Amino acid sequence: MLSAVPDPFHDRRRSTMTAHARPDSDGISRRSFARLLAAGGSAALLGRTGLAFERPAPLPQTPAAPNEAFWRSVREQFLMPTDISVMNAANLCPSSLPVIEAMYENTKDIDRDASFQNRGKMGAGKVNTRKILAEYLHTTPEQIVITRNTSEANNLVSSGVVLTADDEVIIFNQNHPSNNLAWKEKAKRYGFTVTELEVVSPHPGPDYYIDLVRRSITARTKLLAITHHTNTVGDLFPAKEICQVARERGVLSLVDGAQSFGLMDVDLSDMQPDFYTGSAHKWPCGPKETGVLFVNERAHDAIWGTMFSAGRGDVGISRKLEGFGQRDEPAIIAFGEALKFQQQIGMKTIQARSQELAQSLMEQVSAIDGVTLSTSPDPTRSVAVVVFAIDGLDGRGLFNALYDNEKIGVTGRGNGLRISPHFYNLHSEIDRTVAAIKRYKATGV
Structure with missing residues (x-):
């Protein structure tokens, strides 16, 4: 079954089980693959099956003025646990469940039958x-x-x-x-x-x-x-x-x-x-x-x-x-x-959201003593990549402390950081990151 046309995540009408939706001999179906990843990655996939994972509701229609509740529903379409904040989009972004499922379904289809006849439909x-x-x-x-x-x-x-x-x-x-x-x-x-x-x-x-x-x-x-x-x-x-x-x-x-x-x-x-x-x-x-x-x-x-x-x-x-x-x-x-x-969601909406998060971040870190912002706060001169230095703090040490102690993933840059939030991030993650930086500025890393 080729997943490119019907959306495998939002099409929830599964009245019958197709050949490609049947579990493998180890009991792993396409749907359970994403659930297993969320429940513990490859160890869960290899160790046991059927682990419970609450599937998020379908992504709602984008409102004219998206609020934080809407963006929370967007975040739920990704596997990121709620206690992890990854704001490193300039380097690597997570994939949403529709992407993961399309990858898995079509890879499994090929690995079940690698014939020219079966693979031919992938060209479409x-x-x-x-x-x-x-x-x-x-x-x-x-x-x-x-x-x-x-x-x-x-x-x-x-x-x-x-x-x-x-x-x-x-x-x-x-x-x-x-x-x-x-x-x-x-x-x-x-x-x-x-x-x-x-x-x-x-x-x-x-x-x-x-x-x-x-x-x-x-x-x-x-x-x-x-x-x-x-x-x-x-x-x-x-x-x-x-x-x-x-x-x-x-x-x-x-x-x-x-x-x-x-x-x-x-x-x-x-x-x-x-x-x-x-x-x-x-x-x-x-x-x-x-x-x-x-x-x-x-x-x-x-x-x-x-x-x-x-x-x-x-x-x-x-x-x-x-x-x-x-x-x-x-x-x-x-x-x-x-x-x-x-x-x-809409690309203009995504750009506005990412820029809104970056603007909030720049406004908050600029208020911290000893912070030098390298990124222009003018929204016509920057979008969502924010770089700043912090006097008295080692950037590499802060980079490691944020992840090891706070589960916040960013990029270390010299004596500072690069933080690049995206549309799947929340304002609470920006606030949590700034609060952590303030603590480390006061106590060291």
């Missing part, structure tokens, strides 16, 4: 995910490549665009290594020049970066590679306007969307980059090792394929770039389920 699931991705990003399936992550997508661009010793690539110094180091390493091989633009902190405003790019482009510039929303300090850059400057100067544009895909309502028909990349395992809350590369149709002839195998994509640019060999098709199908789950 991949086609469906490509369509969902296109709708999600406001573009068309012909411009979508399903990759394994942002790093792979960025490297498909840096390896596929022809560059010579006469060419220049402009990058931002706070780009991810896959959109920074990758260009420098390839420049050693092919001889092109890499010009690195400095990101200013605190964020000087969007006009600064638009003017910086305009002044930096030369007759040699072939491609401009930027980040939409940084993982370093949470800066939000004016991607649409920067891409327009590049387009007017005949320069290709690559926007690394690892920190905007799944967090913001990204409209590629409006942004108009030549290339845009993203990962499912971060803000979209999707399966690991799935991602996306958007290639604007005007840039299809500007990029060469660099990976080749027996299989290709089914439409448009994927026929050129999606030569990855055997894929984890259940993960690709579950990728679509993750996007559908977010679409059900």
